[in-house]
Amino acid sequence: MRRVLIANRGAIAARAVDTFRTLGWSPIAVAAVSDPQRLHTLAADGHEWLDGTGLDGTYDHVGRIVAAARRCGADAVYPGYGALAEDPALPERLAEAGIAFIGPTAGVLAAAQDKDHAVATAGRLGLPVLPHATGREAITGLVGEIGLPVILKPVTGCGGLGVRIVHTEADAARALALMDAGDGDDWYAERYVDRGHVVGVTVAVDAAGTVHPLGERESLLVDGSMKLLEASPVQGVAPGLLERMRADAARLVTGMGLRGVATVEFIVGAGSHWFLEVNGRLPLAYRMCEAQTGRDVIALQTELAQGAVLAPGALRVDREVHCLEARLFIEPGPDGRGGLITSLTLPPEPGVTYNCALDTGRPVVLDNIVTQVLACADSRAAAAGAVLRAVEGSGISGVAHCAEEIAVWLRGSGIVPERAGSQALGV
Incomplete structure (x- = not known):
């Protein structure tokens, strides 16, 4: 039996454990010593401890993940999504250790991670790209040429982290001052698309x-x-x-x-x-x-x-199936942490499934989503109504979250038929 290290945590790690077991693999989880949330390890065949604190020092630390893969004798590593899954150093280090990586090559990940390089590649291949620049001097020139607003991003940022919209000259001055305090070449700017x-x-x-x-x-x-x-x-x-x-x-x-x-x-x-x-x-x-x-x-x-070649038409998308997914992100407290979930109730709703692997009664330190709420139906209105009922019927206490923001938007969007929700948001 082949052994795979699931290099992630929470709901995606729990789901990956199930998939690999179905495939006949032996799944091994990882758990940070500093992370109180460990439900994702329960169904695995075992787990490896990660020293350190914070995501950078644990689940996203390439050296510790590779060491864990070596310790458990993994044939492959599966990262799911997140910063580690996009880090080209992981497949590179795994290749040196003779361990397979379930994902693109290091070269492809490096090209995709660098926004300036990725946009240049897209433009060379004929894709439409926005006016853009990298580095302080070039960004200053771009603003002078196209005006404001522009969007500033870390060149190798992940998941939209660090993105800021610069609307005014004062915003631009503050942002460029921050760049001067660090490495200006680590920032990328592009024209802002209004109402995009x-x-x-x-x-x-x-x-x-x-x-x-x-x-x-x-x-x-x-x-x-x-x-x-x-x-x-x-x-x-x-x-x-x-x-x-x-x-x-x-x-x-x-x-x-x-x-x-x-x-x-x-x-x-x-x-x-x-x-x-x-x-x-x-x-x-x-x-x-x-x-x-x-x-x-x-x-x-x-x-x-593993090198599969799929038959023509092997993957078909049924666009008659309407999906809508809400993500109940956790809003960090003053200390930057999520807090302690004291109660968590996710109501049964036809057509709705949840993606949650949080343990109530344990502090939430590294996770940033309570649950993903997915509804599938035969129309967007029906899917949106199901999500609204699920979100409004959820009972989540102990941490701040965005359920109310989602419910308010859905009610005002015009997508959901009137009286589709429960009217009572559990918080």
Whole structure:
């Protein structure tokens, strides 16, 4: 039996354990000594302890993950999603240790991680890109050329962390002053698209380089770097424009030499689209892909990592299945931590499934989501109504979270039929 180290925590680690057991692998979990939340380890065949504190020093620490893989005799490492899954140092170090990585190569991850390089590659391959610049001097020149607002991002940032919108000259001065305090070349800027929204196109690329669809989704509600609500199929984009995004996504992953599962994100506005970034990892919304394809995406990643060539039409997206997913992010307290979940009730709701692996009564130190609430139905309105009822019926106490923000948006969106919710938000 092959042994796999699940290099993640929480709900995605618990789910990966189930998938690999179904595949006949022996799954081994990891757990930080400093992390009180360890439910994800219970179903695994064993677990490896990680010393250190914080994500950077534990679950996202390449050296400690590779050492854990060596200790347990892992044949492969599966990272799921998050910063570690996008770190090119992980597959590089694993290759040196003779351990397989279930994901893209180090070279592809490095090219995708560097925003300046990824945008340059997209432009070279013919994808539309926004005016952009890297480094203080170039960013200053860009602002002088196109004006404000612009978006500033860390060049190698992950998951939207550190992104800021610069609207005024004062904002720009403050942001550039922060850059002067560090390394200006670590920042990337691009033109801000007013009232734009993000569309992600997820694909699977087999060993022959053939691109297969896994569906598309659009962000409905975003708070800072957090996507609180996503929906599929995409309805806020003209069909012809969406088809061009699918073609652009395929052209990009093929041109990069990517193999496995990846998501190409675009910003859409005023009837046009522009490339944003490419993520060569499991998408956070992977269950939406599974609902529309009937395929276990983690099992698919494993199959592709082993060199599979898929038959034409092996993956078909049923866009008659409407999905809407809400993410109940935890709002950190004054100490930067989530707190202690004293009670957690997730109500049964037809068509709704939850993705949660938090242990009530234990502090939440590293996790940032209470649960993902996924509804599948035959229309967006029905899916949104189910999510609203689930969110409003949830009972979560002990930590601050964004359930009310999601419920208020859904009620005011015009998507949900009147009287679709329960009216009583449990907090």
